[in-house]
Amino acid sequence: MKIFLAPMVGRTDKYFRKLVRIISPNIIMFTEMITLDSLIRGNLRDYTVNKQEHPLVAQIAGNDSDKFIECAEILTKSGFDEINLNIGCPSAKVVKGGFGACQIIDPFKVAEFVEAIKSCTDLPVSIKTRLGIGYDQDLDDIKKFIRLTSEAGCEIFYIHARNAILNGLSTRKNRSVPPLRYDDVMILKETFPHLKVYINGGIVNLEDLNELLAVYGGVMLGRKIYDDPMFLNDIEKKIFFSNNYLSTQKVISRYIDQLEPEDNQNKLFALRHLSNLYKGTCYAKKWRKYLHSVINSDQPLQNIKNFDYRDKNEERKINCS
Ligand SMILES: Cc1cc2nc3c(=O)[nH]c(=O)nc-3n(C[C@H](O)[C@H](O)[C@H](O)COP(=O)(O)O)c2cc1C
Structure with missing residues (x-):
């Protein structure tokens, strides 16, 4: 298959x-x-x-x-x-x-x-x-x-x-x-x-x-x-019946860990494909906004790992079921 x-x-x-x-x-x-x-x-x-x-x-x-x-x-x-x-x-x-x-x-x-x-x-x-x-x-x-x-x-x-x-x-x-x-x-x-x-x-x-x-x-x-x-x-x-089932947070963390320091010079290219990772969840919009802010600022790309996807207040505000 x-x-x-x-x-x-x-x-x-x-x-x-x-x-x-x-x-x-x-x-x-x-x-x-x-x-x-x-x-x-x-x-x-x-x-x-x-x-x-x-x-x-x-x-x-x-x-x-x-x-x-x-x-x-x-x-x-x-x-x-x-x-x-x-x-x-x-x-x-x-x-x-x-x-x-x-x-x-x-x-x-x-x-x-x-x-x-x-x-x-x-x-x-x-x-x-x-x-x-x-x-x-x-x-x-x-x-x-x-x-x-x-x-x-x-x-x-x-x-x-x-x-x-x-x-x-x-x-x-x-x-x-x-x-x-x-x-x-x-x-x-x-x-x-x-x-x-x-x-x-x-x-x-x-x-x-x-x-x-x-x-x-x-x-x-x-x-x-x-x-x-x-x-x-x-x-x-x-x-494939594999047990490689990762949370989105884990995926992001592994991805960032695999980047090289020089990818900071190439932040847009290194990070842009992450934008759909929370697709279909209540975090989608918040994530894209956060990603955008890291790409368009002086923040190192490591900061992507700090995405606070569990923010309870935010969850309520965006009516997360
Ligand atoms: C942004 C984009 C770029 C594409 N570039 C290529 C390409 O470089 N070579 C190719 O053979 N097909 C290319 N395609 C076509 C895809 O490989 C695929 O045949 C097409 O999207 C249909 O499959 P899908 O409905 O699963 O997307 C591209 C499709 C998209 C959306």
């Missing part, structure tokens, strides 16, 4: 991954999307995946075989556990660069990239993609894409269960407007029984997660985990 933290630009950076790993020892994490050029320029070049981060998948995007080889070598040296190609991003900037979702209809080229990566690393190569592009719900393109890229050596496909609309829809809207089509992901899974086909998109509760896990053996979640990181506690308890 595999659960994946979806790659999310601006979110699944090293800080959020640190937080996620504290709450969930079992989830498989993805980096944010990294373009080949940015990786080659130095972003992540000296990165070493630390013990706690495993398993960690690096997601890359681009359209040049030689650069894919150079990047695969860097990522292998850094200790990543899998190399994932982003063939699903609908952003105008990415599409203008000739990569992302538009590559669904260029399967021969992507197959070449897979072969190039496979030629220089033993790491598993996977692809994250969508069901298609535009409004057409035909599955012919994506089936051809999966067939050719799997023949080139891609073993794992993470399918965001909707199309990408490349003209006229923002990246953000592309995550909610094209309808979710789980049945079509099922068709892909049945068409390629020898491959690992995992599902992604719109999963926000344990019931659906459990149902989909039973069918796919692997499910990827993005926004639910970012918007409510303590949901991972439920996943650990009810799906």
Whole structure:
């Protein structure tokens, strides 16, 4: 049974991954999307995946075989556990660069990239993609894409269960407007029984997660985990049956203890992903306000640990049941 933290630009950076790993020892994490050029320029070049981060998948995007080889070598040296190609991003900037979702209809080229990566690393190569592009719900393109890229050596496909609309829809809207089509992901899974086909998109509760896990053996979640990181506690308890059940206070304390003194120079980045930790509780607003005050003052980030979440007067005032 595999659960994946979806790659999310601006979110699944090293800080959020640190937080996620504290709450969930079992989830498989993805980096944010990294373009080949940015990786080659130095972003992540000296990165070493630390013990706690495993398993960690690096997601890359681009359209040049030689650069894919150079990047695969860097990522292998850094200790990543899998190399994932982003063939699903609908952003105008990415599409203008000739990569992302538009590559669904260029399967021969992507197959070449897979072969190039496979030629220089033993790491598993996977692809994250969508069901298609535009409004057409035909599955012919994506089936051809999966067939050719799997023949080139891609073993794992993470399918965001909707199309990408490349003209006229923002990246953000592309995550909610094209309808979710789980049945079509099922068709892909049945068409390629020898491959690992995992599902992604719109999963926000344990019931659906459990149902989909039973069918796919692997499910990827993005926004639910970012918007409510303590949901991972439920996943650990009810799906992995682990006893890593931590209070929010304990999570915060462990997180702060794992930061480095130099993170005080980077307080906004080090602390911003903590803002949803009390989501759904009566402390949510008070916590966000407190966090904001630490970020925007001279206080050291250690002060985060002093959050007085048990303040009885405050509890009454905000009608905490
Ligand atoms: C802020 C944000 C950034 C994202 N960045 C990436 C990315 O870098 N690479 C990628 O493949 N998908 C990216 N996605 C899409 C997610 O990985 C995921 O496919 C999508 O959010 C659907 O899953 P969910 O409904 O569980 O969030 C991003 C999504 C969000 C919300």
